[in-house]
Amino acid sequence: MSAPTETARGVTVELTDLRRSYGGIPALDGLTLHLAPGELVALLGPSGCGKTTALRCLAGLEDPDSGTVSVGGRDVTGVPTNKRDMGMVFQAYSLFPHLTARENVEFGLLLRKRAASERRSRAAEMLDLVGLSSQMDKYAHQMSGGQQQRVALARALAIEPTVLLLDEPLSALDAKVRVQLRDEIRRIQTEVGTTTLFVTHDQEEALAVADRVGVMRSGVLQQIAAPEELYSRPVNDFVADFVGVTNRVPGHVSGGSASVLGGRVELLPGSAGDGTATVLVRPEHLTLDRTAANATVVSASFLGSHAKVVVTPDAGAEGTAAAPLVVQVRSADVGSFSPGDRVCVRPTGAAALAVAAG
Amino acid sequence: MTGSPMTGLPLNGAPVKGQRAVRLRRQTWFRRVVVTVVVIAFLIPLYGMLNFTTHDPSGQVDLTTWRTLVDVNKISTDYPDLATGFVASVGLAIVTVSVMLVLLVPTMTWVRLRLPSMSRPVEFICLLPLTVPAIVLVVGLSPVYSWLTDWLVYFFGESVGESTIWLGLAYVILVLPYSYRSIDAGLRAIDVRTLSEAARSLGAGWPTVMWRVVLPNLRTAVLSASFLSVALVLGEFTIANLFSRTNLQVAMYLLGKSDAQISIAVGLVSLVFAFLVLFAMSFVGTTRGRTTRSPFRLRRNRQEST
């Protein structure tokens, strides 16, 4: 899928201990982030956690109060944006309104004083890459939001950037286009092999496109790991909650495992010590059967590829009035659960994180 | 818009439709009356001017005035003031527009990008001249000008120092509020911040950002600011007269004392010219039909959508 010669172009990117505060409030509080050559890293976090600030520091649009930015082993902390050779795609539509799609893509090449014929062929190649060869002579106002973002991507890639920076490029688009374009961004990034930082607040998006996902909170990187690891082995409460759906089940920890809902689950590193705790269990790590009922069905909903059943466990030994639990079941089984049914909910035993109760 | 304009179906039932129709009809009627009154108010003096310049005192049709006016040679020898005034006014228009643009466009862009907290003070300063009568402006400016003229004469001699062209600096102040409004509307219509950041990430320095990204997208706003300034400068009398400089209006005034018909004829021509300029303005920028729209067009659109 990827062309090896192109992949060799990716460079390492190192953000080291970046700090930036606005009016005394830190937006970045010692962010350290390393990107391997050709890697796509997604920065994920709730709105206001400092993702954009991190990306802007890397782009040179914002100066960090302290810390360093290095690209390909070279310290670029003090280098202005226009000398950094970074391709950017913004959340807001950013095509130059007075230029056509092709002229937009040629803009960076024009500034680099490339010959007209070279600009033309490079622009055509880039627009072809994003699937817009037929829209070359359109202005931004003649294109849909998705098309505009594609042109913006082509424009950013045309200059053969050292690093590609994407700041929530899909959040202004509607759901279907969003999924389509995110897959395409992944395809193109793999094809050109440019080291890429992708900022988003949408966990599904981050998990779908990235080699590694970094979860941020209040200017601090909480965990950075491959999507499946982030999902199955979150290091703390915040990551577990933010990535995917999690049930908070009261349990009792003893000797590296916990008793939950009458079953036992292994615990991940970083879990709370012995005693009562809250165990974070994914919906697919719970099962329903009809043996010894310990919960009541509240609702059952069909979601296409799978189904979701919400149950309220009876007040038990481990906890008092427990919160409703979400259980994932096969879509074929959803018909057999209706509100009011008595069921038995159990953990499958997959490893989970236990945090201090409360 | 509440009801659907295509089907005429109201959203809230039939009685509303009736009321709406009545209101609409009343609005249309009111609009026509206003337009008619305004047109008459404008046309009567124009007609008076035309009538006065095409008849001799006995009431006979006499086109000598207009023949003189279109004869460039004759008019510049018979009425040298007029030629001087005209040249001075054209020069002033050019200087005023240039200084205004160089001053205003980069400043306003910079304030928008980097100093949003300064946008209120800048707006206040730019609109301030609206509240200052020309006569007060002259009183304030006269020490500045006498000082400036002294230095200019000292360095460049009389012909430069006493030139009418320096009035352009006062005119920049005069046109500031109108130009500010136009350019501000233009800047609001584009996302300057994102566009300039995109350009910079592609390798553009600040001058390139201004020249290749901001200015082209402010085309309409810059044009309308320029047209307004030209119209204002060509019509300016008070300041020039009080500073004893001869621009077009002053020349016409002087002429009016000796030959009223020529003076009025020139007045008519310059009025019609100003109307044409303003009229042309509301059409500029519709060629490409997007990016920035002139404040006039925006206003018209708003009216359509009510």
Ligand SMILES: Nc1ncnc2c1ncn2[C@@H]1O[C@H](COP(=O)(O)OP(=O)(O)O)[C@@H](O)[C@H]1O
């Ligand atoms: N130019 C700025 N001036 C003041 N505060 C800012 C500025 N930019 C960002 N912030 C603050 O820094 C924090 C992080 O912002 P940002 O990086 O944009 O978050 P995110 O992109 O994750 O939503 C926020 O609390 C925001 O209010």
Ligand SMILES: [Mg+2]
């Ligand atoms: Mg952001």
